[in-house]
Structure formats: C-alpha cells, structure tokens
Amino acid sequence: xxxxxxxxxxxxxxxxxxxxxxxxxxxxxxxxxxxxxxxxxxxxxxxxxxxxxxxxxxxxxxxxxxxxxxxxxxxxxxxxxxxxxxxxxxxxxxxxxxxxxxxxxxxxxxxxxxxxxxxxxxxxxxxxxxxxxxxxxxxxxxxxxxxxxxxxxxxxxxxxxxxxxxxxxxxxxxxxxxxxxxxxxxxxxxxxxxxxxxxxxxxxxxxxxxxxxxxxxxxxxxxxxxxxxxxxxxxxxxxxxxxxxxxxxxxxxxxxxxxxxxxxxxxxxxxxxxxxxxxxxxxxxxxxxxxxxxxxxxxxxxxxxxxxxxxxxxxxxxxxxxxxxxxxxxxxxxxxxxxxxxxxxxxxxxxxxxxxxxxxxxxxxxxxxxxxxxxxxxxxxxxxxxxxxxxxxxxxxxxxxxxxxxxxxxxxxxxxxxxxxxxxxxxxxxxxxxxxxxxxxxxxxxxxxxxxxxxxxxxxxxxxxxxxxxxxxxxxxxxxxxxxxxxxxxxxxxxxxxxxxxxxxxxxxxxxxxxxxxxxxxxxxxxxxxxxxxxxxxxxxxxxxxxxxxxxxxxxxxxxxxxxxxxxxxxxxxxxxxxxxxxxxxxxxxxxxxxxxxxxxxxxxxxxxxxxxxxxxxxxxxxxxxxxxxxxxxxxxxxxxxxxxxxxxxxxxxxxxxxxxxxxxxxxxxxxxxxxxxxxxxxxxxxxxxxxxxxxxxxxxxxxxxxxxxxxxxxxxxxxxxxxxxxxxxxxxxxxxxxxxxxxxxxxxxxxxxxxxxxxxxxxxxxxxxxxxxxxxxxxxxxxxxxxxxxxxxxxxxxxxxxxxxxxxxxxxxxxxxxxxxxxxxxxxxxxxxxxxxxxxxxxxxxxxxxxxxxxxxxxxxxxxxxxxxxxxxxxxxxxxxxxxxxxxxxxxxxxxxxxxxxxxxxxxxxxxxxxxxxxxxxxxxx
Numbered sequence: 001x002x003x004x005x006x007x008x009x010x011x012x013x014x015x016x017x018x019x020x021x022x023x024x025x026x027x028x029x030x031x032x033x034x035x036x037x038x039x040x041x042x043x044x045x046x047x048x049x050x051x052x053x054x055x056x057x058x059x060x061x062x063x064x065x066x067x068x069x070x071x072x073x074x075x076x077x078x079x080x081x082x083x084x085x086x087x088x089x090x091x092x093x094x095x096x097x098x099x100x101x102x103x104x105x106x107x108x109x110x111x112x113x114x115x116x117x118x119x120x121x122x123x124x125x126x127x128x129x130x131x132x133x134x135x136x137x138x139x140x141x142x143x144x145x146x147x148x149x150x151x152x153x154x155x156x157x158x159x160x161x162x163x164x165x166x167x168x169x170x171x172x173x174x175x176x177x178x179x180x181x182x183x184x185x186x187x188x189x190x191x192x193x194x195x196x197x198x199x200x201x202x203x204x205x206x207x208x209x210x211x212x213x214x215x216x217x218x219x220x221x222x223x224x225x226x227x228x229x230x231x232x233x234x235x236x237x238x239x240x241x242x243x244x245x246x247x248x249x250x251x252x253x254x255x256x257x258x259x260x261x262x263x264x265x266x267x268x269x270x271x272x273x274x275x276x277x278x279x280x281x282x283x284x285x286x287x288x289x290x291x292x293x294x295x296x297x298x299x300x301x302x303x304x305x306x307x308x309x310x311x312x313x314x315x316x317x318x319x320x321x322x323x324x325x326x327x328x329x330x331x332x333x334x335x336x337x338x339x340x341x342x343x344x345x346x347x348x349x350x351x352x353x354x355x356x357x358x359x360x361x362x363x364x365x366x367x368x369x370x371x372x373x374x375x376x377x378x379x380x381x382x383x384x385x386x387x388x389x390x391x392x393x394x395x396x397x398x399x400x401x402x403x404x405x406x407x408x409x410x411x412x413x414x415x416x417x418x419x420x421x422x423x424x425x426x427x428x429x430x431x432x433x434x435x436x437x438x439x440x441x442x443x444x445x446x447x448x449x450x451x452x453x454x455x456x457x458x459x460x461x462x463x464x465x466x467x468x469x470x471x472x473x474x475x476x477x478x479x480x481x482x483x484x485x486x487x488x489x490x491x492x493x494x495x496x497x498x499x500x501x502x503x504x505x506x507x508x509x510x511x512x513x514x515x516x517x518x519x520x521x522x523x524x525x526x527x528x529x530x531x532x533x534x535x536x537x538x539x540x541x542x543x544x545x546x547x548x549x550x551x552x553x554x555x556x557x558x559x560x561x562x563x564x565x566x567x568x569x570x571x572x573x574x575x576x577x578x579x580x581x582x583x584x585x586x587x588x589x590x591x592x593x594x595x596x597x598x599x600x601x602x603x604x605x606x607x608x609x610x611x612x613x614x615x616x617x618x619x620x621x622x623x624x625x626x627x628x629x630x631x632x633x634x635x636x637x638x639x640x641x642x643x644x645x646x647x648x649x650x651x652x653x654x655x656x657x658x659x660x661x662x663x664x665x666x667x668x669x670x671x672x673x674x675x676x677x678x679x680x681x682x683x684x685x686x687x688x689x690x691x692x693x694x695x696x697x698x699x700x701x702x703x704x705x706x707x708x709x710x711x712x713x714x715x716x717x718x719x720x721x722x723x724x725x726x727x728x729x730x731x732x733x734x735x736x737x738x739x740x741x742x743x744x745x746x747x748x749x750x751x752x753x754x755x756x757x758x759x760x761x762x763x764x765x766x767x768x769x770x771x772x773x774x775x776x777x778x779x780x781x782x783x784x785x786x787x788x789x790x791x792x793x794x795x796x797x798x799x800x801x802x803x804x805x806x807x808x809x810x811x812x813x814x815x816x817x818x819x820x821x822x823x824x825x826x827x828x829x830x831x832x833x834x835x836x837x838x839x840x841x842x843x844x845x846x847x848x849x850x851x852x853x854x855x856x857x858x859x860x861x862x863x864x865x866x867x868x869x870x871x872x873x874x875x876x877x878x879x880x881x882x883x884x885x886x887x888x889x890x891x892x893x894x895x896x897x898x899x900x901x902x903x904x905x906x907x908x909x910x911x912x913x914x915x916x917x918x919x920x921x922x923x924x925x926x927x
Contacts, residue, residue: 022105022876025105025880026880028101028104029098029880033094033097035194035198036093037049037053039195039199043202043203048083048087051086051087052086052087052090052091055072055087055091055887056091056887058071058072059883059884062886063883069886072890073829073893076894077890079894081895081905082907085910085914087887088887088892088914088915089202089206089914091885092914092921093198093201094884095884095885095888095921095922096171097198098884099921100175101178102876104179107668123676123679123680124675125243128679128680129243132247132682133247135687142248142251143253145685146253146649146685147649148577148617148649148650149258149649149650149685150260150649150651151259151650151677151678151681152259152260152262152418152652153652153654154263154420154621154654155261155264155417155654156264156265156654157217157221157265168665170201171665172666173197174198177190177193206914207910207913207917213274214272214279215279215282217265218265218279218282218283218286221263224670225294225416226290228667228670229664229670230294230408230412231667232667233257233260233261233408233411233412233674234257234407234408235407235671236259236671236674236678237257237259237410240258240259240678241254256410257407257411258678258681259674259678260411260417261411261412261416262418262501263283263287263417263418264419264420266279266282267280267421267422267488268420269421270423271424275484276483276484277480277483277487280484280487280488280491280500281487283419284415284419284499284500285356285491287416287419287499288353288357288495289353290416291412291413292356292357292414293353294412295349295405295408295409295412296346296349296361297362298405298408299345300363301401302342302401302405305397306339306342306389306402307336307338307339308336308337308338308392309335310336311335314392315338315391315392316384316388319338319384319387320337322337322340322345322381323338323341323344325344326347326369327369338385341381341384341385342385344369345378347365347368347369348370348371349372350362350364351368351369351370351372354371356494356495372414375409375410375413379406379410382402382406382409385398385402386398386402386406413496414495414496415495415496415498415499418498418499418501418502420500420501420503420504421484421488421500421503422505422544423505423506424506424507425505425506425508425509426507428516429513429516430446430477430478431478431482432516432519433445433446434474434475434478435467435468435478435482435523436456438468438472438473438474439467439468441467450512454511454512454515457519458566460519461518461519461535461566462533467523468523481520482524485524486524488524488526489525489526492526492539501538501539502540502542502579503539503542504621505517505542506544507547507550508543508544508545509553510560513543514567515564515567517541518541518566518567521539526539527570534565534569535569535570535573536570536573537570537574540574540577541567542581542621543561543580544580544582544623545582546583546586546590547583547587547590547591548590551582551583551599551602551603552602552603554606555603555606555607556606558578558580558610559610561578562578562614563614575617576616577618577650578611578616578617579619579652580618580619580620580621581620581621581622582603582621582622582623584600584623584624585764587599587600588764589758591707591710591714592710592711592713592778593714593775593776593779594706594711594780595707595708595711595714597807598703598704598706598707599707601703602700604620604642604643604646608646620642620646620650621652622652622653624638633810633813636677636679636680637680637810638810639651639677639680639681639684640683640684641810644688644689646684647681647684647685656761662924689806690806691804692804699801699805706783706787709779709782709783709786710783711779713778714778714779717843717847717850719755721842721846724843725755726834726836727839728766730834730835730900731833731843732766732767732769732770732830733766733769733892733916734758734762734766736896736909736912737766737916739913763775765920768919768923769916770830771889772830772847773819776815776818777818777851779850780815780854781852781853781857782850784798784857785856788857798861799861799862802862812861812862813871815858816867816871817867817868817871819851819854820874820878821878824847824848827847828844829890830893830896831844832893833893833896833897882922885919885922885923889915889919892912892915895915896912
C-alpha cells in the first residue's frame with residue numbers, strides 16, 4: 001500500500017510545529033480533514049482520494065522546505081480535467097473548514113482570556129475605558145469631542161464575495177458542531193451530524209449558475225441583521241451609554257445611539273447600470289420591512305412575557321390608558337393590562353408597516369388603529385410600559401427584552417439603515433448639460449469654465465421653479481437619473497430623512513461638481529428654498545476624493561465648497577456637519593501603497609484644518625476594502641492611526657465583499673468587530689495618539705519625500721512600462737474573474753483595455769490570486785531604501801518613527817501581512833503564462849527585485865526576524881491554511897494554460913472558477 005493510502009486519518013494532519021496552545025486548533029483541523037477525506041473517498045472513489053492525499057502530503061513537505069515545487073506541479077498538470085475538478089473542490093473545502101476551526105479557536109482563546117481574569121484585550125470597550133480612566137479626562141472635553149458621535153459601518157456589494165449563501169449555512173452548522181464538540185451528550189450522534197454536514201458541503205455546488213442580481217445582493221445584506229446586527233448593535237450602544245454615565249453621571253453624553261448601520265446596495269450607481277429607480281425603492285422598502293418585522297415580532301414576544309394581572313399589581317394610569325386604547329376586548333386578557341397595551345402597540349405598528357411597505361411583515365391584526373407617525377411615538381409607548389413595570393418591582397423585566405427592543409427601535413427606527421446614493425461627477429455634468437439645454441437655460445453647459453458654471457448653478461439654486469417636467473424629451477441616461485432621484489425623494493417622504501441620508505460624488509474635483517448635485521436634487525424636491533430664500537436639504541452631499549491628485553487638492557476643494565454661501569446654507573441647515581469620503585482603492589491603483597496612504601493622511605490633515613477654520617464639524621467616510629491594497633487591515637489599529645482631529649467622535653467606513661461574512665455572520669464576530677470600531681473611535685477622539693509632538697512638520701516633510709519616491713517607482717512599473725497591461729492580463733486571472741457570478745456590478749467602469757478602466761477591486765483581486773499582492777507593497781521598498789542609502793544613519797530615525805508613530809507602525813504592519821501572503825515562487829508559475837518571454841522576465845524581474853528590497857528594509861526598520869512577528873494570529877493561520885493553497889495554485893495555472901491554448905471544455909472553465917473560489921477562501925481577504 002502506498003504512503004498516500006496508509007490511513008484516511010492522515011488527510012486532516014497538520015504541521016505539528018507551533019505553540020502548545022494551538023493543540024486544540026490542530027485537533028479540530030485534523031478531525032475536519034479526516035471527515036472530509038472519508039466523504040471524498042466515498043463520493044469520488046479511492047483514485048481521487050489517493051491523488052488528494054498525495055498532494056496534501058507533498059504540500060506540507062513543500063511548506064517545510066523539504067522538497068521543491070516542481071514535482072507536485074508536474075503530477076497535477078497530468079490530471080484529466082474531471083480529476084482536477086475533484087482535487088480543486090477537495091482543497092477548497094479543506095481551506096474553508098480550516099477557516100472555521102481557526103475562528104472557533106480564536107473565540108476559544110478569547111473566552112479563556114476572560115476566564116483567567118487577564119486585563120481586557122485591546123479593541124474592547126473595557127480596554128478603552130481603562131485607557132480613558134487613566135487619562136483623567138475633563139467632562140467638558142468629553143462632551144465636546146463626543147457631540148454628535150456617530151460610528152457607521154456601511155455595507156457595500158463590491159464583487160469579491162465568492163461564497164454562496166447555501167455554503168454559508170453549512171459553515172454555520174459545522175462551526176456550531178465544533179463549538180459543542182466537548183459537551184455533546186452523544187459522541188456518535190455528534191459525529192454523524194458532522195459527517196452529514198460535510199457530505200452536504202461536498203454535494204453542494206460552490207459556484208452559482210447565474211450572476212447575482214441586485215435584488216439578491218440587497219436581500220443577502222439584510223440577512224446579517226437577523227444573524228447578528230439586531231442583537232449586537234443595540235447592545236453595544238447600551239453598554240457604551242452605561243459606561244459613560246457611570247463615569248460622568250451629570251453629563252448629557254450620547255443622547256442618540258453612537259453606533260448605527262448604513263448601506264450602498266441599491267444606491268451606488270457609479271458604473272452599475274442595474275441601480276435604477278426601482279432598485280432604490282426596493283432597497284429602502286426591504287430595509288424598512290426588515291426593521292418593522294423585527295419590532296413586530298418583539299412586541300409579540302413581549303406580550304407573551306408580560307402576563308401581569310392587575311389583580312396582583314397596580315400599573316400606572318398611563319399604562320392603563322395604553323391598554324384601553326388598544327381596543328382589545330378579549331375576556332381572557334381583561335385583567336392583563338400589559339398584554340392589552342402591547343397588542344395595541346402591535347396594531348399601531350402594523351398600520352405603520354401597511355402604509356410604509358404595503359403589507360404587514362407579521363400576523364395581520366384584526367383591528368385597525370392609527371399608525372405611528374414616527375419611531376419616537378413607539379419609543380414613548382415603550383417608555384410608558386417600562387416606567388409602569390418599575391412601579392411594582394418588575395424593573396428586571398423592563399431591563400430585559402423590553403429594553404433591548406427600545407434600543408433597537410432607537411437605532412434602527414422604521415427604516416433600518418441609511419442608504420447612500422453615489423454617482424460619478426461626469427454623469428451629473430452630462431445629465432445637467434442636457435436638462436439645461438432642454439429648459440432653454442444654457443445651450444452647452446459642459447463648455448462653460450468653472451466660474452461660469454458656478455454662476456449658473458447658484459442662480460438656479462435661488463429659483464423655486466423646476467427645470468423640466470415629466471413630459472420633457474430626454475435621453476435614457478437623463479431620464480433614468482431624474483427618475484431615480486424622484487424615487488429617492490418619494491422614499492424620504494415615506495420613511496424619513498434617515499432612510500437616504502447621503503449623496504456621494506465620485507471623482508469630485510470642484511465646487512461645480514457639488515452644486516450640480518444640489519440642482520438635480522432641487523429638481524425632485526430634495527433641495528427646497530426656505531423663507532430666507534436659501535436652499536435647505538435633508539441630504540448630505542459628500543465629495544469623494546479618490547485619486548492621489550484629488551486627495552492632494554481635497555482641502556482646497558472643501559474650502560471652496562464651504563465658502564460658497566448657498567452651499568454653506570445647506571450645511572448649516574442640517575446640523576453644521578460636512579462629510580467627506582476618502583477613496584483607498586483608486587488612490588492605491590493610481591499611486592501605489594505608500595503614496596496612497598500618505599496622500600490620505602495629508603488630505604485628512606488639510607480637511608481638518610479647513611473644517612476648523614470654517615466652523616463646521618467634519619465627518620470622514622473611509623472607503624476601505626478587504627485587502628491592504630484597498631485600505632484593509634485591522635480596523636482598530638487603522639482608526640487609531642488616523643491624524644489628530646480627523647476622527648472627533650465620528651466615523652463612517654465601508655464593509656465590502658467577503659469581509660462582510662467574515663465580520664457579521666455570527667453575533668460573537670459582529671460584537672468583536674463593531675466593538676473594535678467604537679473602541680478605536682473613542683480612543684482616537686479623546687486621547688492624544690499621534691506621538692510626534694513637536695516633530696510633526698519635519699516628519700510630514702520626510703513622508704512627502706518618501707511618498708513621491710514610492711509613487712515614482714510604482715508608476716514606472718504600472719503606468720510607464722511598455723507591455724505591462726499585457727503582462728498583467730496574461731499573468732493573472734483577470735479575464736476569468738469577469739466570468740464569475742459573484743456580483744451584479746461589471747468589473748470595469750467602461751469598456752477598455754487600460755488599467756485606468758478597471759475597477760480597483762478586480763485589480764487587487766487578480767494580484768491576490770497570483771500571490772503577488774503588488775498593490776499592498778510595491779514601491780515602498782525603493783522609497784525607504786533609497787532614503788536610507790543617502791545616509792545609513794537615517795535607518796535609526798525610521799526605527800524611532802516606527803516605535804512612536806501609530807500611522808507608520810500600521811502601514812508597515814499591514815505591509816508585512818501582505819508580504820507574508822506573497823509567494824513569488826508561485827507567482828513565477830503565473831508569470832509563465834505570459835507568452836512573450838522577454839516581456840515576462842522584464843516585468844517579473846522588476847517585481848522580484850522590489851520584493852526583496854521591501855522585505856529587507858521592512859525587517860531592518862521593525863527589528864523583527866520575520867514578517868509576522870507582530871501578528872502571531874496570522875502566522876498561526878498561515879501555518880494551518882496555506883499548505884492547502886499549494887495544489888489550488890498549481891491547478892489554477894494549469895487550467896489557465898489549457899484555456900488560453902484553446903481548450904474550450906466547459907469543465908476547464910469551471911475548474912478555473914473553482915480554483916479562484918478556493919484561493920479566495922484560503923486568503924480570506926482577497927479583494
């Protein structure tokens with residue numbers, strides 16, 4: 001018998017190296033691998049199993065540097081396509097199951113940490129309040145910094161989530177089984193259940209047959225409210241409010257919830273033709289339906305729980321009035337005022353739902369009552385119930401489900417989450433040019449210079465009349481944009497201003513870009529003139545600065561916006577807050593990792609100064625992605641690394657692609673991630689963290705220089721190297737990514753074969769698949785090393801900055817994470833797909849040299865002996881998961897080679913897509 005078939009238990013074996021406290025994790029992975037191996041052998045046969053096991057053994061030998069890669073590559077290259085399909089599926093499932101074991105182990109370690117009575121871990125509210133207590137803060141400072149406090153994770157539908165919902169359901173089942181393994185009353189029954197779930201996983205297709213529709217993405221995002229957000233968001237707000245009140249009982253801190261939620265799905269139409277007026281209606285209506293359905297269900301549960309009889313307790317007169325108003329005349333509840341009151345509240349909320357979403361998301365009441373006009377009316381009734389319970393010693397009941405429902409209504413209202421709208425400034429210009437011409441106002445608006453545009457637009461904002469009517473003969477583009485805005489106005493009237501709070505302008509470069517949006521909003525009634533003749537709007541217009549140039553000019557643009565009297569009246573007419581969105585993806589694609597990060601830091605400093613001088617509150621919206629190349633990385637450290645004054649109690653941040661499931665699929669995951677956002681926001685707002693003291697300007701000047709060097713090196717390769725686009729398209733699966741059914745939005749903003757035409761997401765995703773990860777590091781090594789080469793003593797200065805400055809430490813830590821996931825030996829196999837040998841070597845040699853340079857200078861600055869010295873969790877993860885990547889990469893390259901040589905077998909295409917899925921699963925943050 002061969003080594004490959006000695007024992008099916010070997011299939012789950014992991015590298016025995018590693019700390020002793022990883023033993024439970026290794027045991028879980030071993031168990032899951034053994035069960036998967038049994039399923040593979042039963043379902044696919046001994047021959048496939050032998051190939052899988054041999055590949056696994058060889059992959060671990062490669063990982064331990066016992067053998068080279070050529071043997072495994074050659075053996076897998078000889079597989080027929082059907083066998084290759086089975087092997088790819090097997091290692092994709094290995095990776096997925098290893099991820100689950102890793103998550104449970106992380107959860108296990110946190111529980112152990114708490115049981116041991118250790119100090120609270122960073123990123124928790126407990127740890128943050130320990131820091132705040134030690135700082136001995138003045139209550140006036142706390143009140144000032146937390147005025148209008150707001151933290152909003154905004155869910156987007158960017159296409160990097162390759163996992164089907166069905167697979168996610170199996171994942172949750174397996175995760176729960178791993179959690180309960182030690183406490184399962186019947187081991188045989190538990191094992192049989194696990195086997196069934198893994199069998200289901202094996203027999204369920206990993207790939208969708210059709211591309212996700214926008215309505216699917218809307219529904220998928222709403223699923224996370226029931227999975228975790230309804231429970232976790234209100235709980236964190238309640239805990240935060242209680243902790244602040246304990247420390248400063250006389251201060252009015254956080255009168256409204258600090259943590260809320262947002263969404264772009266259905267409102268982000270920049271490059272997405274599927275976002276229409278109907279999409280806006282569906283997104284906001286489904287969100288409201290979800291919120292109202294939750295509140296109605298909780299009222300039913302409360303009515304079951306609050307069974308108090310007035311023969312035994314004496315409720316307040318206000319509670320009796322609520323009960324009498326319910327019109328509940330059941331003799332069975334005649335002495336149960338709380339149940340009658342809650343039935344009345346249910347009837348009123350059901351009437352609200354009927355008016356808002358057109359139906360009742362719950363049992364239909366038999367009596368119609370007047371609907372609640374606003375969430376505040378429901379909150380008032382809940383307060384009546386709570387106050388009455390406390391008068392007869394039932395305060396514990398008031399503090400349980402009732403309190404949780406009250407907190408949920410306060411956070412989610414009747415709308416659930418705010419839907420942002422977004423469109424590109426070039427579209428606004430095109431639409432307004434057509435509308436103004438049709439109205440006879442201006443024959444060719446697009447031909448005007450900036451001064452003339454501003455004069456025309458401010459003139460329009462002073463007039464009450466619309467520019468066009470419903471019968472105007474407009475292009476499909478213009479009519480579609482106006483219809484969409486009209487739908488938004490309709491939903492704001494129906495659901496309230498919080499339903500659609502923001503309008504984001506992509507590629508915003510001037511004041512006219514902002515005023516164009518104001519004029520279009522006025523056209524549908526979302527900008528109106530007050531009695532003073534000045535415009536007002538419930539919608540926040542937020543410029544998005546994306547490219548390096550836009551970021552560098554962002555402060556100047558904001559200053560000009562706020563200096564425009566009519567626009568400033570709109571800002572003052574809301575609450576004096578101006579939001580600005582910062583783009584991490586396009587700035588990185590434009591200038592590389594270090595240049596983009598520094599441009600963002602500099603932009604924030606400038607925006608803070610402008611807002612302070614103008615007397616407005618600044619709220620920054622960070623458009624971060626899952627990968628470091630798109631602003632990803634640990635949220636807690638990222639927020640703490642922001643410039644002084646840039647957080648100030650307010651933060652919005654996007655949550656994109658596969659990161660959403662990783663953070664919000666379960667309550668404990670959601671708790672950990674949302675708590676980290678809030679904790680970091682508190683610390684950044686109330687503590688001095690930058691650490692540069694009087695050296696700031698000198699350090700800023702140094703990083704201006706370093707960023708310029710890094711950008712020059714990056715652009716020399718990506719934008720100025722002849723043939724680079726051809727190299728990229730041949731050496732990565734960018735073309736094949738476009739065929740994956742993983743999102744409704746096209747991979748490019750417009751047709752074209754230029755890097756500039758590509759969205760940043762597939763750009764980063766492709767580099768991740770090829771294990772080059774170029775957007776997360778290229779250019780930084782050249783910048784740092786060339787500066788050190790001028791004077792070797794400068795290394796000590798960078799080492800000191802790394803110790804003192806959270807921004808620099810975070811930049812290098814995230815880069816180390818990316819470099820640890822980079823594998824240029826595997827990348828060379830992808831590069832072999834470039835047909836032009838001279839081009840292949842010319843580009844790859846530059847990448848290799850820069851990689852060596854970057855690793856060397858990073859370790860020299862940090863003083864570490866390996867890339868993940870500051871990230872043991874990821875080091876553990878790589879040890880356990882990355883061997884399963886090895887066969888996936890070799891087979892992906894082989895299938896890409898076959899396809900590009902003309903093999904049009906559908907199974908070859910499916911193998912490529914499955915391999916993309918598997919690699920993304922193992923890397924975890926691939927796009």
